[in-house]
Amino acid sequence: MTDIHINVSGHVQGVGFRYFTQMKAREYQIAGWVRNKDNGTVEVYASGREKDLAMFLSCLKRGNRFSKVEKVTVAPLNSDKRYYDFVIKS
Template sequence: MMGVRLTAWVRGHVQGVGFRWWTRARALELGLTGWARNMPDGRVEVVAEGAEESCAKLLELLRGGVTPGRVDRVVERWSEAKGGLTGFVER
């Protein structure tokens, strides 16, 4: 079973504060694959694939207020998993 793909765009003070590293650690704990990358506009894009329950938990953690830096807003999009991802990387 492929599961789902969560794409989340995180806005706030999330670059240069260890946010991608923190996100990678949480995603690996949840058994997810994908990446987190800085975007030119200051957001961080998080793409995670795996079980829907695990992706939902990651989204909850991103919004949970215990991340490095400061999260002001998270916009998410759900889709079918595309597959082909291994591990979880910081881009």
């Protein structure tokens, strides 16, 4: 399993982006979480197989039909914490 930290910026809050992210994560069997940050970005912790993460990231870069993704940054993580589902954090 590979763990990554993702930050998504643009018009991504108030447009259902977290729910879109959760739906895509479950579609690609990604575990982890998503949450809005105070600075207007969306933060994602994702854990899964590399090919599934690549497809998941591709979806996040496009966003849903209400969002306008401007930038996606990805950083690898070394974490001992394991998630078994994908949740929306408040």
